[in-house]
Structures are given as structure tokens and as C-alpha cells.
Amino acid sequence: MRKKIVAGNWKMNTTVSEAVELAKGLVASLNEVPEDVKLVVAPPFTNLVPVSDVISGTSIALSSQNCADQEKGAYTGEVSAKMVKSVGCSYVILGHSERREYYGETSEKLVKKIKLALGEGLSPIFCIGEKLQERQDNIHFDVIAAQIKEVLFELSAEEMAQVVVAYEPVWAIGTGVTATSEQAQEIHAYVRGILAEKFGELAQEISILYGGSCKPSNAKELFACPDIDGGLIGGAALKASDFIAIAQSY
Ligand code: PGA
Numbered sequence: 001m002r003k004k005i006v007a008g009n010w011k012m013n014t015t016v017s018e019a020v021e022l023a024k025g026l027v028a029s030l031n032e033v034p035e036d037v038k039l040v041v042a043p044p045f046t047n048l049v050p051v052s053d054v055i056s057g058t059s060i061a062l063s064s065q066n067c068a069d070q071e072k073g074a075y076t077g078e079v080s081a082k083m084v085k086s087v088g089c090s091y092v093i094l095g096h097s098e099r100r101e102y103y104g105e106t107s108e109k110l111v112k113k114i115k116l117a118l119g120e121g122l123s124p125i126f127c128i129g130e131k132l133q134e135r136q137d138n139i140h141f142d143v144i145a146a147q148i149k150e151v152l153f154e155l156s157a158e159e160m161a162q163v164v165v166a167y168e169p170v171w172a173i174g175t176g177v178t179a180t181s182e183q184a185q186e187i188h189a190y191v192r193g194i195l196a197e198k199f200g201e202l203a204q205e206i207s208i209l210y211g212g213s214c215k216p217s218n219a220k221e222l223f224a225c226p227d228i229d230g231g232l233i234g235g236a237a238l239k240a241s242d243f244i245a246i247a248q249s250y
Helices: 016-032 045-055 081-086 097-102 107-119 132-136 140-154 181-205 216-223 240-247
Strands: 004-009 037-042 061-064 091-094 123-128 164-167 208-211 230-233
Touching: 004 091, 004 164, 004 208, 004 240, 016 037, 016 045, 016 240, 037 091, 037 240, 045 061, 081 107, 091 107, 107 123, 107 140, 123 140, 132 140, 140 164, 140 181, 164 181, 181 208, 181 216, 216 230, 216 240, 230 240
Parallel strands: 004 037, 004 230, 037 061, 061 091, 091 123, 123 164, 164 208, 208 230
Antiparallel strands: none
């Protein structure tokens, strides 16, 4: 049985007090979420500790939005996988398209990050997805295959078993345009097929989340697809009632 996961990527939003309020709102409504749906929240680094305090003792899991590609030392401004683990994270989002685009995150760096995260016992939520031009040029399958092979094929089966994959078409992120459930299912099945090339049956156990303008109004249709195991939610994760409504869409 694959884990159903609804993860909220808060991006560079929330002050400490806003983050605490949002987390409290989620805790208050947690009993409305089906028990088999795992909620994960990914506040900015500065808010991991206060949010961890609010969700402690609940089933909500904590994630960071990134970690460094080095273990420790003279890397000003960076936050290591070990540090993230030490404040109570069990997940780390890696390879988000915004990081690939604005911060030069390459597959080579992502291999280092994912290995360090796994070494700390964190579950990476590894993001992949094509840009609009790539879809228009009909090379989206190749782009996605490369993103997977360059990073995830460097892992052992034991390591891969800890990874969650998130398919986030860049053209759907923050744009209000969602992939149709057919488009999303097509890619999710393709991703699982590629994972099966390297990892065989294990591919059936890997949760693959959809991300990109996922909201209460479209989550139900997306989550009904056989290869969609949940969502990575940006904008709609900043409002507790929307995030909970998405989680209830199963
Ligand atoms: P969005 O972002 O839901 O605001 O489109 C999703 C993401 O970037 O993870």
C-alpha cells in the first residue's frame, strides 16, 4: 500500500506568528482528515522550530524546503540535513523547480543533497517537472526521464524506498492552471514505469504526488487517478481550511 500524502510547501511565506497560527489551524481540524492521509508541512527554515512545537504529538509531519549539499562547515547561509533533522523534520523537499530555476540547483547537486538527507534518516520529497516550452516542444517525457535518471538512479533500492516523488509541471505552479487529471495520470504512470526500470516492484510502493495549482476544487479528480498518491500544495497550503479540504478530497 502506497502512502497517501498531502504536503504543504509554504515557500517564502509566513512570519513566526503567522506560521504558528496556520499550524494551529491545521491541528484544530486534523480530526476531519482521513486517517490514512499523511499531512506534511514545510514552513521556511526560521519557522521550523515554532511549527514543530505546535504539531508535536500530532500526526502532522514536518519538512524543510531544502537542505545544503555539504555536510557542515564554512558554507555561510546554508542549512544542513543534520540541522533540519535536529529540529524535528522527517521530510525535506529537494529539487523544487524554483530552486532549479533561481538557485542553480543541478542534478549533480541534488544527488549530494538527497544522499545527505537520506543519511540523516530524512525522506526526500524529490520534485520533477517540465517547463511550458518543453511540453509545447513535446519533449516533456524526455525531460522527466532525465531528471529521474540523473538523481534517483544513483540511489540504492533501500534508499529509494524512503523517497517521495512530486510531479510538478512548471507551467502549473502558482499559475492557476492545473494539469488535467489525464495529463497528470499520464506522467505519473510514466514516472512509475521509469522507476520500475531500475527498482522493479519497488516502484509500486513509491508515493508520487502531484503539484501545481492543486486546490480544493480540483484535488478530488486528481487524487482519484490510480498513480496519483497525493499532492504537494503551494498557495492553497497557506490557508488551513483549503489545505484540510484538499486532504479530505480522498
Ligand atoms: P502551487 O505550488 O500549489 O502554488 O501551484 C505548488 C508547488 O510549487 O509546490
